[in-house]
Amino acid sequence: GDQVKQSPSALSLQEGTNSALRCNFSIATTTVQWFLQNPRGSLMNLFYLVPGTKENGRLKSTFNSKESYSTLHIRDAQLEDSGTYFCAAEGTGNYKYVFGAGTRLKVIA
Amino acid sequence: AQTIHQWPVAEIKAVGSPLSLGCTIKGKSSPNLYWYWQATGGTLQQLFYSITVGQVESVVQLNLSASRPKDDQFILSTEKLLLSHSGFYLCAWSLTGVFYEQYFGPGTRLTVL
Structure with a gap:
């Protein structure tokens, strides 16, 4: 099975709304x-987490190692948040790093 | 500031031909270096990592090889390309040691015909 299971696989959000992405780890x-990949393929670093929570502007991320999951919360979604979000687990x-399958996010006006 | 450069930006190659992709990191001494492959619409799969010059470890080979001839240079190559090698190749670096954030280069898009 998937070592890093990412959900949802795709998501469409109205501008100004909130959402949460999740990664479950079986390793x-x-x-x-957490990364955001733009259509040209560039990967932008969003968060690097040990167990705990970090916040940056409209983004907030938590890593719970005991329950083996991580979440990325997007508040007040903007058009520029569109792209593919990846989580990556370091063992x-x-x-060695294992990436999730990604969440394709589209923010619509 | 650290910069990571990959070359070429894009490449179109014939099945059976050789390939060499390069990655250079400037502004950071003795980084850990990584190669990843991404199929179109897919996830990133780690191929190799290197923690020092001349030493490369394979994670998933995919009929590719890697070398680190200099502290700031990482090369991915094969003598014979397959159709399945098409995709996006990304190089990344992190600080020396374990449990450091990875930073990615702009990538090389490879099409094998």
């Missing part, structure tokens, strides 16, 4: 990264 995960210090 031992020490840190989590037990072996330099």
